[in-house]
Amino acid sequence: xxxxxxxxAYAKCGQRYLPELETFITExxxxxxxxxxxxxxxxxxxxxxxxxxxxVGNNQKLxxxxxxxxxxxxxxxxxxxxxxxxxxxEVCFACxxxxxxxxxxxxxxxxxxxPDHLEDLIKHYERFGFYDELVSLLE
Amino acid sequence: xDADMPNELIELLERIVLHNSDFANNKNxxxxxxxxxxxxxxVRVMDYINRLDNYDxxxxxxxxxxxxxxxxxxxxxxxxxxxxxxxxxxxxxENLKNIKAATEYAEKVNKPxxxxxxxxxxxxxxxxxxxxxxxxxxxxxxxxxxxxxxxENQDCYEELVQYLLMARVMLKE
Numbered sequence: 001x002x003x004x005x006x007x008x009a010y011a012k013c014g015q016r017y018l019p020e021l022e023t024f025i026t027e028x029x030x031x032x033x034x035x036x037x038x039x040x041x042x043x044x045x046x047x048x049x050x051x052x053x054x055x056v057g058n059n060q061k062l063x064x065x066x067x068x069x070x071x072x073x074x075x076x077x078x079x080x081x082x083x084x085x086x087x088x089x090e091v092c093f094a095c096x097x098x099x100x101x102x103x104x105x106x107x108x109x110x111x112x113x114x115p116d117h118l119e120d121l122i123k124h125y126e127r128f129g130f131y132d133e134l135v136s137l138l139e
Numbered sequence: 140x141d142a143d144m145p146n147e148l149i150e151l152l153e154r155i156v157l158h159n160s161d162f163a164n165n166k167n168x169x170x171x172x173x174x175x176x177x178x179x180x181x182v183r184v185m186d187y188i189n190r191l192d193n194y195d196x197x198x199x200x201x202x203x204x205x206x207x208x209x210x211x212x213x214x215x216x217x218x219x220x221x222x223x224x225x226x227x228x229x230x231x232x233e234n235l236k237n238i239k240a241a242t243e244y245a246e247k248v249n250k251p252x253x254x255x256x257x258x259x260x261x262x263x264x265x266x267x268x269x270x271x272x273x274x275x276x277x278x279x280x281x282x283x284x285x286x287x288x289x290x291e292n293q294d295c296y297e298e299l300v301q302y303l304l305m306a307r308v309m310l311k312e
Contacts, residue, residue, distance in 0.1 A: 002280075002310060005287050006303040012296035 003031035011040045011048030018047060025055050037061060044068075063087050067094040072103040079107060085117050093124050101133050108137045145179030157190065169194040177203055177210060184213045188220065196221035204234055211235050224248045225256060232260045242269075251277045262286065267295050271302045280306035 037052035059082035066075035092107035125134035218227035254277035261270035
């Protein structure tokens, strides 16, 4: 409890305390890092969540965090490691919204081979009016 | 006392106890003098407390601070004289409601158990910064659940970090 609270308190203190958070989790401790990551994510403390999810190797959540931080290429890398349709879609859709079509394409290629998810993908591109980009992806 | 002549009793005891008689150092007589004064002649109590040395401080202080007598300054004085720091600081906090004086007292004697009393009092007042400061000086993590909740409510995370660093060291030992 104490160690988990300490991690959250570090996260709440902002940028300055992140190096201390990082050091803390590499040393022996009794914190539930995954849960701390979730708590930080829910509290929109994405920088801290990124550190925590990286530490526990939760690539699914890490990809989501990196999208929130607008680090799209890194989010793609995390999505690649997670390799789950849900994550591919999340990263892809976020990239489309941010007009990061290069990364969106890379993710999209993983989705169009899955018939169940193809329709969602098409709808998402269409919703934002990116028909040209959709066509070039499908080609 | 039964004859309800406390003033005469005080006068008699004064002569025995304060005026260098063979019984001046008699504990029972000193106790009786102070006790009688508490009940019948409050203004004399402080003087006796300061001048006498061989009386039962714990018991007399307990009586002095009772609701019916409310001799808080006198109780405080006794506790200080007998080095009962926790009791002294409690009188300052609970009876005299003077957290500032209590903190100054804690700084002077600088004992962990006294700082704990300050921490609890500040926590009751939702003064989380002061509470954390006191608990850190006390090296006392026992109230951590309440400290964490209060600090989070008040957005005092930097202070909380310092507190938790202390707490994890102390709880490990």
